[in-house]
Amino acid sequence: MALKPERILRRLVPSGARLTYNPVFKIAVNAADWPVRRFFPEFRALPPNHLRIRVGVRNAVFRNQLNHLISPARFWMFAFANDWCDLDSTIIDIGCGCGRYAASLRDLSMGDLSYRAHYYGVDIDTEMIAWCKDHFDAPRFTFFQATGRSVTYHQGSGSEKPYEIPLPDATADFVFSTSLFTHLLEHDLANYVVEIGRLLRPGGCAVHSFFSLDHLPTSYGGRHTFRFAYGEARVESLRQPEAAVAYRDDYIATLFAQAGLDEVTFLGGEQRTVLARRS
Numbered sequence: 001m002a003l004k005p006e007r008i009l010r011r012l013v014p015s016g017a018r019l020t021y022n023p024v025f026k027i028a029v030n031a032a033d034w035p036v037r038r039f040f041p042e043f044r045a046l047p048p049n050h051l052r053i054r055v056g057v058r059n060a061v062f063r064n065q066l067n068h069l070i071s072p073a074r075f076w077m078f079a080f081a082n083d084w085c086d087l088d089s090t091i092i093d094i095g096c097g098c099g100r101y102a103a104s105l106r107d108l109s110m111g112d113l114s115y116r117a118h119y120y121g122v123d124i125d126t127e128m129i130a131w132c133k134d135h136f137d138a139p140r141f142t143f144f145q146a147t148g149r150s151v152t153y154h155q156g157s158g159s160e161k162p163y164e165i166p167l168p169d170a171t172a173d174f175v176f177s178t179s180l181f182t183h184l185l186e187h188d189l190a191n192y193v194v195e196i197g198r199l200l201r202p203g204g205c206a207v208h209s210f211f212s213l214d215h216l217p218t219s220y221g222g223r224h225t226f227r228f229a230y231g232e233a234r235v236e237s238l239r240q241p242e243a244a245v246a247y248r249d250d251y252i253a254t255l256f257a258q259a260g261l262d263e264v265t266f267l268g269g270e271q272r273t274v275l276a277r278r279s
């Protein structure tokens with residue numbers, strides 16, 4: 001089969017996120033963002049472009065501002081409409097990146113109505129956690145630096161020990177992640193699912209997106225091939241295994257059940273979503 005241009009690019013550069021740690025790339029994409037910020041004040045509060053690219057912009061390296069804002073707004077609309085959480089829910093966002101879901105919830109208001117509970121963000125990336133700590137009001141929004149290893153997202157050596165989110169059991173009504181499981185190898189995935197089970201209160205809800213080997217993304221064959229087996233996962237690159245990771249639905253469902261979660265169901269999409277509740 002002939003190699004498509006995007007597939008060739010992916011083999012050379014398995015992860016766009018990784019590029020954003022390069023100082024020259026950083027300067028170039030942030031300089032290109034300057035005129036947009038200058039002429040559109042509504043985009044000035046956004047994180048710098050290299051961080052927006054790091055959390056994912058579907059190859060839109062220069063014109064990603066609207067998408068950065070719209071995806072979380074859409075997520076919260078469905079989260080409220082489906083009773084996953086409400087304005088009084090304690091929320092944990094694992095792999096929160098530069099806080100676009102947190103910002104969307106913080107800025108949501110109608111008259112006196114706004115989010116009035118506690119939001120915790122967790123991420124392995126030091127620069128993104130520092131940005132969040134500087135741009136959100138503590139103590140309503142608290143951010144934790146996860147330990148661990150990720151060739152794609154962590155520039156330090158990282159710890160081998162399973163990371164425990166520093167919060168007591170049964171803290172949260174809603175624990176979610178977007179495009180986190182797509183970058184977790186088996187040991188980290190299994191550990192986070194145990195953490196999700198531990199941290200959810202009875203009745204609490206978990207919602208997490210992932211690449212499913214049973215429902216391959218539309219980018220399969222071009223951008224994604226998941227051609228390497230890696231334990232229970234299949235990955236795109238052995239050089240950077242965390243760049244894109246996919247699992248079978250059954251494996252994800254079993255992990256959630258083992259962590260004490262039930263009512264496990266799935267939603268379709270480019271990334272599939274697993275939903276579960278703690279009884």
Ligand SMILES: C[S@@+](CC[C@H](N)C(=O)[O-])C[C@H]1O[C@@H](n2cnc3c(N)ncnc32)[C@H](O)[C@@H]1O
Nearest residue numbers: 055056095096097123124125146148153178179
């Ligand atoms: C594709 S980005 C998505 C970020 C955010 N959820 C969003 O949609 O804007 C994946 C995020 O997962 C974080 N991440 C990767 N491995 C992690 C780990 N082991 N623990 C915590 N965060 C991790 C990365 O640093 C990155 O911020």
